Amino acid sequence: MFEFCADPSQLSGLTWLSCYLTTGTHFNFYWSFLTVLMLLAVTAPVALAFGFGGAMAARSPLLPVSWIGKGYIAAVRGVPDIVYFLFFVIALDQGIEWTKHLFVCEDLSQPVWNGTEFRVCPEAKVPLAASSAIWHSAYAFATAVFTFALVFGAFAANVLYGAMQAVPRAQLETAEAYGMTPRQVFRRVLVPQMWVFALPGLSNLWLILIKATPLLFLLGIQDIVYWARELGSAKTSGNNPYPHGDWRVFYFLALLVFYLAFTRVSEVFLARLTRRLSHGQATLGGEQLRKAGA
Amino acid sequence: MKKMMLATALLALTAGASLAQDVVRIGTEGAYEPYNYIDQATGELTGFEIELGNELCKRATLNCEFVQNAWDSIIPNLQSGNYDLIMAGMSITDEREEVIDFSQNYIPPASSDYLALTADVAIGEGAVIAAQTGTIQAGYVAESGATLLEFATPDETVAAVRNGEADAVFADKDYLAPIAADSNGELVLLAEEVQLGGGVGIGLRETDTELKDKLNAAIQTMKDDGSLNAMITKWFGPEAVTF
Numbered sequence: 001m002f003e004f005c006a007d008p009s010q011l012s013g014l015t016w017l018s019c020y021l022t023t024g025t026h027f028n029f030y031w032s033f034l035t036v037l038m039l040l041a042v043t044a045p046v047a048l049a050f051g052f053g054g055a056m057a058a059r060s061p062l063l064p065v066s067w068i069g070k071g072y073i074a075a076v077r078g079v080p081d082i083v084y085f086l087f088f089v090i091a092l093d094q095g096i097e098w099t100k101h102l103f104v105c106e107d108l109s110q111p112v113w114n115g116t117e118f119r120v121c122p123e124a125k126v127p128l129a130a131s132s133a134i135w136h137s138a139y140a141f142a143t144a145v146f147t148f149a150l151v152f153g154a155f156a157a158n159v160l161y162g163a164m165q166a167v168p169r170a171q172l173e174t175a176e177a178y179g180m181t182p183r184q185v186f187r188r189v190l191v192p193q194m195w196v197f198a199l200p201g202l203s204n205l206w207l208i209l210i211k212a213t214p215l216l217f218l219l220g221i222q223d224i225v226y227w228a229r230e231l232g233s234a235k236t237s238g239n240n241p242y243p244h245g246d247w248r249v250f251y252f253l254a255l256l257v258f259y260l261a262f263t264r265v266s267e268v269f270l271a272r273l274t275r276r277l278s279h280g281q282a283t284l285g286g287e288q289l290r291k292a293g294a
Numbered sequence: 295m296k297k298m299m300l301a302t303a304l305l306a307l308t309a310g311a312s313l314a315q316d317v318v319r320i321g322t323e324g325a326y327e328p329y330n331y332i333d334q335a336t337g338e339l340t341g342f343e344i345e346l347g348n349e350l351c352k353r354a355t356l357n358c359e360f361v362q363n364a365w366d367s368i369i370p371n372l373q374s375g376n377y378d379l380i381m382a383g384m385s386i387t388d389e390r391e392e393v394i395d396f397s398q399n400y401i402p403p404a405s406s407d408y409l410a411l412t413a414d415v416a417i418g419e420g421a422v423i424a425a426q427t428g429t430i431q432a433g434y435v436a437e438s439g440a441t442l443l444e445f446a447t448p449d450e451t452v453a454a455v456r457n458g459e460a461d462a463v464f465a466d467k468d469y470l471a472p473i474a475a476d477s478n479g480e481l482v483l484l485a486e487e488v489q490l491g492g493g494v495g496i497g498l499r500e501t502d503t504e505l506k507d508k509l510n511a512a513i514q515t516m517k518d519d520g521s522l523n524a525m526i527t528k529w530f531g532p533e534a535v536t537f
Binding site: 023024025026027028090093094097114116117118119120125129130133136217218220222229230233234235236237238239240241242243246248 | 316317318319325327328331332333334335336337338340341357359361362363364367370373374375376378393447449450452453456472473475476499500501
């Protein structure tokens with residue numbers, strides 16, 4: 001990057017370090033932080049939407065819909081995450097390609113699953129082999145978001161389901177007494193009041209999600225933990241301009257600081273949110289706020 | 295947002311469908327210097343296999359692209375069609391032949407060796423030997439009676455010897471030699487070389503016979519005109535075994 005970096009073997013001390021920290025691999029490392037933050041920013045709302053849908057379905061008076069909601073929650077919560085990240089993603093990917101295969105391939109006589117091989121015609125590949133690397137990354141990222149959202153959505157659904165049950169029955173009855181329809185009761189009374197009950201559970205999920213991002217590497221995305229390992233691993237002098245020993249401990253320390261700082265920021269934000277949501281609620285927190293304000 | 299992204303992606307992809315057939319994707323690990331690794335300065339894949347792969351594709355008039363994949367899942371991802379070839383220092387063995395096909399070898403059967411803190415370390419029964427999961431060397435250690443300690447990446451196997459977790463690491467000699475040379479005598483290669491496997495070849499799906507023939511022909515031309523030997527010497531040093 002800098003001009004004086006042309007011959008690293010002649011450098012020492014801080015100049016060496018400034019060159020070392022601006023190599024191409026390090027920029028990939030810095031970018032991967034953004035990838036992780038972006039994944040979190042996209043996944044959290046999507047997972048919440050999945051959770052909301054799941055909780056609503058589970059509460060539905062229609063029995064089949066309720067079964068679907070409860071089945072989703074039970075199935076995902078009962079199966080180890082790693083199975084989803086290894087098996088589900090491959091199944092999802094093959095499912096998409098198989099569906100496309102049925103539409104775009106001319107020759108459908110060959111079996112798609114042949115022993116351990118999965119084979120569709122080149123036109124049915126998603127993304128196509130010829131498409132640029134950015135589409136391959138975008139596709140991997142989208143499947144990652146979907147998988148994370150599916151897994152965390154089930155946990156969020158259970159939290160929201162519990163929170164909806166926790167809203168005092170008297171509140172809903174009062175709304176009904178005013179003549180509101182069930183939908184109005186749900187929208188105007190139940191949902192605004194349930195968040196304060198859901199927040200502790202949701203904040204747990206958020207913190208677990210932050211730390212679950214290293215699973216990204218299983219999905220073919222190079223995240224911060226992958227790059228910390230790659231950069232920290234010992235480099236021999238033959239082919240590497242910046243040879244060094246096993247430096248993984250320093251890179252993992254940097255990750256530790258990042259994760260701790262991120263957790264702290266999240267905690268501060270969540271504490272504020274709890275305070276805000278407790279306003280005017282018939283809970284202990286709400287009551288304390290009322291007294292303090294009076 | 296996600297749906298929109300997917301929809302645009304699908305659209306953009308279908309538009310270029312006619313070009314699709316010609317691109318061959320090659321899976322590699324990117325953590326096995328000097329076979330395949332990440333260039334420290336640029337962050338791109340580089341190494342013997344990257345240079346060889348590009349040369350072979352040029353000779354076979356294929357349009358190739360390297361993709362990185364963890365060693366653990368490198369065969370399953372080939373089978374499910376995420377890429378079409380494996381060039382990752384993978385030795386040709388009977389076990390692997392059962393699930394995938396191999397081209398003819400592009401590295402002759404080379405030596406595996408032990409790397410340890412001192413030259414007099416015992417490596418037989420009762421010793422703890424580190425090796426990378428799913429490698430030909432891990433299989434050999436498991437059968438030798440020594441305790442096998444497996445790691446996901448080659449780098450971790452060497453680190454295990456440095457911190458005393460394992461008595462020695464067993465891997466390709468071409469991988470260990472530069473590490474020993476660099477360690478100022480801290481790590482030494484044992485005089486216990488073992489010949490394993492049928493050399494390193496390109497892994498392919500069993501149904502891709504046409505691609506296999508093209509690559510075999512390309513490898514043969516490189517063997518015949520000596521350019522393969524020159525490339526092996528360039529990356530593995532003058533002592534490396536050539537054809």
